[in-house]
Amino acid sequence: MxxxxxxxxxxxxxxxxxxxCGLCASLTDSPLTMMLNEDGKYQPYLSDNNHNKDLEISVLSICPFAKNNNKETEIGKKIFxxxxxxxxxxxAGYYIKNYAGYVKEEEFRSKGSSGGMGNWIATQLLxxxxxxxxIHVKSSPDDNNLLFDFQISDTVDELLKGAxxxxxxxxxxxxxxxxxxxEGRYALIGIPCYIKGVRLLAEQDKIINERIKFFIGLVCGHLKSDMFAKxxxxxxxxxxxxxxxIDFRKKLDDRAANNYGVEVKGEKDGKEVVLISPTKELYTTNWGQGMFKYNACEFCDDVLAETADVTVGDAWLPEYSKDxxxxxxxxxxxxxxxxxxxxNMGDAIHIEELSSEKVYQSQAGGFRHRRDxxxxxxYLKDQNKEWRPNKRVEPSNKHSSKRKRIYEKRTFxxxxxxxxxxxxxxxxxxxEFINYMDPLIKNYNKMNAPSIARRVLRKVKRAAKKLIES
Ligand SMILES: Cc1cc2nc3c(=O)[nH]c(=O)nc-3n(C[C@H](O)[C@H](O)[C@H](O)COP(=O)(O)OP(=O)(O)OC[C@H]3O[C@@H](n4cnc5c(N)ncnc54)[C@H](O)[C@@H]3O)c2cc1C
Known part of the structure; x- marks a missing residue:
C-alpha cells in the first residue's frame, strides 16, 4: 500500500x-472511499489494498488532523x-472587522439559523x-439513508433551500x-477544519486554487455523528x-434565540408526521456534555474558522440572545x-461593530474547552505515550483539579x-440509552454544580440586591 x-x-x-472531511478520498486516483462507520461518523476506507502508486498530492499534507498540519495561523498570515x-x-486569527448583525431584506433571517448572514453573503457573491x-450542505436528494450532503447551488432559490x-x-x-x-468559480461554506483542509489542498492543487474563490466559515463547537439526529x-x-x-434550528417565537427548537419528519406509528420540540428538553442535546461528538473535535483549537474569508456564527451574548x-x-x-x-449596511443588513473581546465572549465556553x-x-495523551496531532496549544497540567475532572468526564x-x-x-x-447514560450524567452534573460556599454567596448577593432596590 x-x-x-x-x-x-x-x-x-x-x-x-x-x-x-473526505479530502484524502477526493485526490485523483485515491484508493480511499468515504463511508459512515458504526458510530455514524464518516471515515475513509481502502477500496484497493494493492494500491502502491504515489498520488500527486500527499494525503498527509492536506488532512486537517495529520501530525503537522497545525497551520491555521500560518495559512491566515499568508492569505490575509x-x-x-x-x-x-x-x-479570531487575522481580521479586518468584527460585527454582530442580521439580514433585514427578504427571508434570509427567518430561514437561517441565526441572523441569516451565511446565505446572504453567499447570495451577494452570486x-x-x-x-x-x-458549495454548501443541503437535504440529500438520494435515497441513501443520508439526510444531508454537500451540493452546489447556483441560484438564490437553490441556496435558500439549503439554509x-x-x-x-x-x-x-x-x-x-x-x-x-x-470549470467555474465557487465559494465553499464549511466548518473550520474543512476550510483549513481545502486551503491546504489549494496550496498544491492549481485547479482547486483557481476555482474556489471564497471561503465562508461557520463558527464551530463540534461536529456530531448521525446518532445526534437519530x-x-x-x-x-x-x-x-x-x-x-430534521431542522436542527427551528426558531421558536416566544423564546430566546439560544432556546431554539428541533423539527423532525418521519414515520411514527405508521403515519407521516412532523414534530417540534424545544431542543433543550431532549436528553442528548446539552452541547457541554458533547454526546455523539467526533473525537477529532476534542483536538481542534480553531473555533472561528481562522482561514476563512469571513466567519459567521451565533452572537451568544445576552444583549442579542433575547431576540x-x-x-x-x-x-x-x-x-x-x-x-x-x-x-449594504443600514439597508439590506443591520450590523454593529464588535470588539475582539466581545467576539471571544460570544464563544467563551467553546474557547475554554478548545484551548484550556x-x-x-x-498532556494526558503525552503521559500515556499515545499518538496525537501537533496543535498550536501546548500540553499543560496546570489546571485546577476540578477543571481537570470536568475535561476528563466530558471526554468520557x-x-x-x-x-x-x-x-x-x-x-x-x-x-436503554437513558439507563446507561443517567448515572454518568448525574455524576458529571454533581461535579459541575457550584460549591456550597458559592451558592450561599449567590443567595446573600440576591438578598442584598433586593434590600437595596426596596
Ligand atoms: C457542526 C456545526 C457546529 C456549530 N457550532 C457553533 C458554535 O459552537 N457556536 C456558534 O456560534 N455557531 C456554531 N455553528 C454555526 C451556526 O450554527 C450557524 O450555522 C451560523 O450562525 C450561521 O447561521 P446563519 O443564519 O448566518 O446561516 P444560514 O443563512 O442559515 O446559512 C448557513 C449556511 O451554512 C451551510 N451549512 C450548514 N451546515 C453546514 C455544514 N455542516 N457544513 C457546511 N455548510 C453547512 C448551509 O447549507 C447554509 O448555506 C455551528 C455550525 C455547525 C454546522
Missing amino acids: NGKIKELMDTVVKNDYCIG EEENNVEFDEY KNDLVDGI KSKYYPVEMSKVLQFVKEN SMGWQLGIEPDKLNG SMGTNVIVVRNAIIQQIFED GLSYRL LSQESFKAYKLAEKNRDFD
Missing part, C-alpha cells in the same frame, strides 16, 4: 482523529496579512458575479471531484430508520467581503454515548 496512505490510516484514522487594516487576535456556484446548520456528518470527496472536473427523532417517537428530515429571530457574530478577513458589508481543555487533553461522556446508543439500537429501545 502507498506509504503515505498507510501512515494516514495508522495514525489519524486508527486513533480516531478523522473528522471525515496583505489586506489593508488587518489585525491579529489569538482567538449576485455580484464573483462566483458561479456555492440552516446541519449538525450532521458530511464529506467533501465527491463535491471536490466535481469542482475539479467542472436520537432526537427517536425521543419524539420516530425510530432511527424512519427519520426522513428569538437570531443574530450573527461575524469576523471579516477579506477586503471584498468587507466592502459588501459597507455597501485541549492543553490538558494533550462523549465516548460512552456511542456505546449507549448502540445498545439502545440493538434492543430497539431508547430507554
Whole structure:
C-alpha cells in the first residue's frame, strides 16, 4: 500500500482523529472511499489494498488532523496579512472587522439559523458575479439513508433551500471531484477544519486554487455523528430508520434565540408526521456534555474558522440572545467581503461593530474547552505515550483539579454515548440509552454544580440586591 496512505490510516484514522472531511478520498486516483462507520461518523476506507502508486498530492499534507498540519495561523498570515487594516487576535486569527448583525431584506433571517448572514453573503457573491456556484450542505436528494450532503447551488432559490446548520456528518470527496472536473468559480461554506483542509489542498492543487474563490466559515463547537439526529427523532417517537428530515434550528417565537427548537419528519406509528420540540428538553442535546461528538473535535483549537474569508456564527451574548429571530457574530478577513458589508449596511443588513473581546465572549465556553481543555487533553495523551496531532496549544497540567475532572468526564461522556446508543439500537429501545447514560450524567452534573460556599454567596448577593432596590 502507498506509504503515505498507510501512515494516514495508522495514525489519524486508527486513533480516531478523522473528522471525515473526505479530502484524502477526493485526490485523483485515491484508493480511499468515504463511508459512515458504526458510530455514524464518516471515515475513509481502502477500496484497493494493492494500491502502491504515489498520488500527486500527499494525503498527509492536506488532512486537517495529520501530525503537522497545525497551520491555521500560518495559512491566515499568508492569505490575509496583505489586506489593508488587518489585525491579529489569538482567538479570531487575522481580521479586518468584527460585527454582530442580521439580514433585514427578504427571508434570509427567518430561514437561517441565526441572523441569516451565511446565505446572504453567499447570495451577494452570486449576485455580484464573483462566483458561479456555492458549495454548501443541503437535504440529500438520494435515497441513501443520508439526510444531508454537500451540493452546489447556483441560484438564490437553490441556496435558500439549503439554509440552516446541519449538525450532521458530511464529506467533501465527491463535491471536490466535481469542482475539479467542472470549470467555474465557487465559494465553499464549511466548518473550520474543512476550510483549513481545502486551503491546504489549494496550496498544491492549481485547479482547486483557481476555482474556489471564497471561503465562508461557520463558527464551530463540534461536529456530531448521525446518532445526534437519530436520537432526537427517536425521543419524539420516530425510530432511527424512519427519520426522513430534521431542522436542527427551528426558531421558536416566544423564546430566546439560544432556546431554539428541533423539527423532525418521519414515520411514527405508521403515519407521516412532523414534530417540534424545544431542543433543550431532549436528553442528548446539552452541547457541554458533547454526546455523539467526533473525537477529532476534542483536538481542534480553531473555533472561528481562522482561514476563512469571513466567519459567521451565533452572537451568544445576552444583549442579542433575547431576540428569538437570531443574530450573527461575524469576523471579516477579506477586503471584498468587507466592502459588501459597507455597501449594504443600514439597508439590506443591520450590523454593529464588535470588539475582539466581545467576539471571544460570544464563544467563551467553546474557547475554554478548545484551548484550556485541549492543553490538558494533550498532556494526558503525552503521559500515556499515545499518538496525537501537533496543535498550536501546548500540553499543560496546570489546571485546577476540578477543571481537570470536568475535561476528563466530558471526554468520557462523549465516548460512552456511542456505546449507549448502540445498545439502545440493538434492543430497539431508547430507554436503554437513558439507563446507561443517567448515572454518568448525574455524576458529571454533581461535579459541575457550584460549591456550597458559592451558592450561599449567590443567595446573600440576591438578598442584598433586593434590600437595596426596596
Ligand atoms: C457542526 C456545526 C457546529 C456549530 N457550532 C457553533 C458554535 O459552537 N457556536 C456558534 O456560534 N455557531 C456554531 N455553528 C454555526 C451556526 O450554527 C450557524 O450555522 C451560523 O450562525 C450561521 O447561521 P446563519 O443564519 O448566518 O446561516 P444560514 O443563512 O442559515 O446559512 C448557513 C449556511 O451554512 C451551510 N451549512 C450548514 N451546515 C453546514 C455544514 N455542516 N457544513 C457546511 N455548510 C453547512 C448551509 O447549507 C447554509 O448555506 C455551528 C455550525 C455547525 C454546522
